[in-house]
Amino acid sequence: MSxxxxxxxxxxxxxxxxxxxxxxxxxxxxxxxxxxxxxxLIGPNGxxxxxxxxxxxxxxxxxxxxxxxxxxxLDGLPPAARAGHGLARSFQHVALxxxxxxxxxxxxxxxxxxxxxxxxxFLPLPAGAxxxxxxxxxxxxxxxxxxxxALADKRVGELPPGPLRLVELARAIVxxxxxxxxxxxxAGLNSLETRDLLAxxxxxxxxxxxxxxxxxxxxxIMQLCDSIYVLNFGKVIALGTPDEIRRxxxxxxxxxxxxxx
Amino acid sequence: xxxxxxxxxxxxxxxATEPVARAPIGAWGDIACVAVLATLPFVLGGFWTYSIGVAxxxxxxxxxxxxxxxxxxxxxxxxxxxxxxGAYAVAILEKRWGIPFYLSMFVAPAAGLLLGLAxxxxxxxxxxxxxxxxxxxxxxxxxxILLQWSSVTGGFEGLYVTGHLTTVxxxxxxxxxxxxxxxxxxxxALKRLRHSRQGLALLTARSHPRAAEAFGVTVxxxxxxxxxxxASLAGLSGGTLAxxxxxxxxxxxxxxxxxxxxxxxxxxxxxxxxxxxxxxAAVITLLPQYFATAGEWVPIxxxxxxxxxxxxxxxxxxxxxxxxxxxxxxxx
Numbered sequence: 001m002s003x004x005x006x007x008x009x010x011x012x013x014x015x016x017x018x019x020x021x022x023x024x025x026x027x028x029x030x031x032x033x034x035x036x037x038x039x040x041l042i043g044p045n046g047x048x049x050x051x052x053x054x055x056x057x058x059x060x061x062x063x064x065x066x067x068x069x070x071x072x073x074l075d076g077l078p079p080a081a082r083a084g085h086g087l088a089r090s091f092q093h094v095a096l097x098x099x100x101x102x103x104x105x106x107x108x109x110x111x112x113x114x115x116x117x118x119x120x121x122f123l124p125l126p127a128g129a130x131x132x133x134x135x136x137x138x139x140x141x142x143x144x145x146x147x148x149x150a151l152a153d154k155r156v157g158e159l160p161p162g163p164l165r166l167v168e169l170a171r172a173i174v175x176x177x178x179x180x181x182x183x184x185x186x187a188g189l190n191s192l193e194t195r196d197l198l199a200x201x202x203x204x205x206x207x208x209x210x211x212x213x214x215x216x217x218x219x220x221i222m223q224l225c226d227s228i229y230v231l232n233f234g235k236v237i238a239l240g241t242p243d244e245i246r247r248x249x250x251x252x253x254x255x256x257x258x259x260x261x
Numbered sequence: 262x263x264x265x266x267x268x269x270x271x272x273x274x275x276x277a278t279e280p281v282a283r284a285p286i287g288a289w290g291d292i293a294c295v296a297v298l299a300t301l302p303f304v305l306g307g308f309w310t311y312s313i314g315v316a317x318x319x320x321x322x323x324x325x326x327x328x329x330x331x332x333x334x335x336x337x338x339x340x341x342x343x344x345x346x347g348a349y350a351v352a353i354l355e356k357r358w359g360i361p362f363y364l365s366m367f368v369a370p371a372a373g374l375l376l377g378l379a380x381x382x383x384x385x386x387x388x389x390x391x392x393x394x395x396x397x398x399x400x401x402x403x404x405x406i407l408l409q410w411s412s413v414t415g416g417f418e419g420l421y422v423t424g425h426l427t428t429v430x431x432x433x434x435x436x437x438x439x440x441x442x443x444x445x446x447x448x449x450a451l452k453r454l455r456h457s458r459q460g461l462a463l464l465t466a467r468s469h470p471r472a473a474e475a476f477g478v479t480v481x482x483x484x485x486x487x488x489x490x491x492a493s494l495a496g497l498s499g500g501t502l503a504x505x506x507x508x509x510x511x512x513x514x515x516x517x518x519x520x521x522x523x524x525x526x527x528x529x530x531x532x533x534x535x536x537x538x539x540x541x542a543a544v545i546t547l548l549p550q551y552f553a554t555a556g557e558w559v560p561i562x563x564x565x566x567x568x569x570x571x572x573x574x575x576x577x578x579x580x581x582x583x584x585x586x587x588x589x590x591x592x593x
Contacts, residue, residue: 057475083477095472097465107458108465112477114458121457122450128457135458175476 009070010034011056011179011210016065018051018234025051027234028065035178036207040221041214043231044254050183052231053214057089057181058082069179069210083112086178090168092187098157102148102167105156106139107132109171142174143167146200162193166200179210186217198224222246230254291535295445298539302437310437311505312547317440318501320542321447323525325494327538328451330531332460333487334467335388338519339396340495342380343373345403345514347496348503352420353413361424362504366443366497373496374489381488385481400519407511419510422503436505443501447494448535454490455533463487495522521545524563 011033018026025048033039043049054060055067058079067075069085077085088109096105114135120128143149146166151159156167165185172180185201186194194217201224205211215221221228222242230238230245232254238245245251298317302310322344329335347369354360354368384395407414414420425432426439454460466473466483474480503509522545529541552562 059471078479079471079474080477080479083475087475089475091469091472095469097461097468099464099468100461104456104461105465108461109476111458111462116458118459121454121459124453131458132456171476 009178011069013052013055013067014065016055016062016067018055018060018062025234026062029236031229031236033210033212035210037226038205038211038213038224040225040228041212042221042228047231048234049214049231053181053183087181088172088175088177089181090172090183090185092184094161094164094168096156096164096167100156102154102156103136103139103152105167106142106170106174107135109174110135110138113175138174142170145203146170161188162196165189165197169200173204178208182213184215185213186215186220194220291448294536294539298441302434307433310433312550314437314440314505315502316542316546317444318498318505319525319546320444320538321501322495322498322522323529323541324447324451324533324538325491325498326522326526327529327531327533328494329487329491330526331533332463332467333484336393336523337396338393338523339400340522341514341516341519342399342403343376343492343495344499345407346372346376347499348509348514349414351500351503352422352509355422355424356420363426366500369500370493370497374493377488377492378485381485385484400516403514404511417511419508422507422509440501440505443497448538451533459486
């Protein structure tokens with residue numbers, strides 16, 4: 001994007017605490033997601049990673065602490081307003097419109113950039129036609145990047161989960177976001193599909209793009225991420241490269257403990 | 262998927278423009294339907310020309326409810342309110358200021374739009390049964406408002422709409438073909454909406470509100486927009502009905518006419534195609550005439566027909582599904 005001081009455009013959560021009634025799920029969490037890197041967010045069930053993720057997307061509002069992106073405060077903004085700051089996301093359960101084609105679902109990712117008014121929604125006006133052709137071309141380009149352009153005119157309802165994940169990714173990246181938040185992108189995929197997803201995510205990575213991945217699939221996280229935050233009981237217990245995380249005794253204890261239970 | 266997608270994906274050329282004829286049967290169905298409807302007045306007598314003209318005006322009303330279902334996922338049982346607004350706008354403009362239909366036909370949807378937005382804004386956080394009940398309040402209020410405000414609305418008697426567009430063509434044929442033209446224009450506009458940026462945003466907001474929000478589309482924008490479109494179509498339908506039937510009265514816009522619109526929408530499988538809308542309108546306009554001798558049995562026939570459509574639809578009867586596909590349901 002137009003931003004040159006890319007290094008300062010990190011997504012940060014500072015001292016974020018979140019409670020549902022008496023149940024405290026995040027205890028002053030400090031995390032930073034720098035641009036140009038793929039950062040993983042892992043932890044056993046109930047560790048608070050989904051809660052933290054939802055604080056980033058705007059679904060939850062933390063009681064204390066702040067969330068910033070490139071200096072701008074995001075906490076307090078509803079999800080729709082965060083899109084304006086360049087945040088895009090995918091969903092754990094594929095959230096594509098099954099009545100629309102693959103290309104149309106991806107074109108929706110550009111909706112924020114659209115200028116053509118209501119008149120061109122109903123009447124054959126040149127402005128609307130031009131915008132639509134442009135959106136279609138950008139959608140096809142995004143699908144090509146993920147190697148699924150052949151599916152462009154298929155109906156979403158006809159496709160298996162693997163390609164659907166990639167369509168969601170295409171929808172998320174087509175508007176050239178500055179932050180990409182991925183909520184368990186490998187959920188429900190078989191190993192072949194996961195391999196494709198991994199390749200696709202690596203192709204998406206760019207120097208100015210902040211990428212955050214919440215994931216259960218440990219193999220995927222270890223192969224994909226540049227650095228990983230490990231959460232447990234609402235606190236960050238480790239930060240490091242995949243190798244460092246793998247060797248961390250605390251992480252091993254948490255995961256073995258969780259596995260034993 | 263992996264081999265297929267990765268091997269084909271990069272190399273297979275994809276048309277930069279969309280395949281135009283995704284639904285050739287739907288398009289041909291529309292054209293055939295227009296052709297049949299355009300010739301009907303020459304084949305049938307004056308009575309049927311009038312009745313089918315009324316059905317064409319009602320078809321726009323059926324579409325107004327179907328739009329709400331398809332793009333908003335909501336049901337209304339109060340669209341007689343917006344229909345009455347459009348109809349009385351046409352009648353009052355003619356009676357008071359002598360404004361002809363070719364001008365007031367634009368005021369009718371505008372009246373529907375304004376009232377639709379005025380209703381949708383305070384109710385923008387309602388959905389499902391709660392919204393339906395809110396619309397019901399609107400629907401029930403219509404006759405009361407019209408009777409109370411009798412100095413303007415003509416009270417129980419209603420108002421006459423005597424104007425016509427030209428003296429060259431007989432009034433009956435004018436009524437019929439103007440209704441047909443308006444219906445065709447509405448179907449065309451809705452087909453464009455389906456493929457527009459706003460249409461894609463509305464469909465996404467309906468099926469996955471959180472996904473829509475994540476891309477900057479708020480659910481309240483979607484609800485306001487869909488209700489605005491739907492109510493303006495209902496207003497246009499009412500205005501057309503006033504022109505076609507040459508009269509407006511509280512009886513034509515009672516609460517039961519809102520129910521009829523919903524029945525027509527269900528009977529047309531909520532499709533936004535021309536044959537479907539005409540079918541839905543025929544069910545609510547022509548069947549009652551056909552069964553007029555049955556008198557009190559009419560509501561029971563309706564209930565049974567409605568139940569049949571819903572049950573068969575849910576059971577997934579393949580014949581009905583195919584019929585629905587032919588009518589363009591899958592292609593909106």
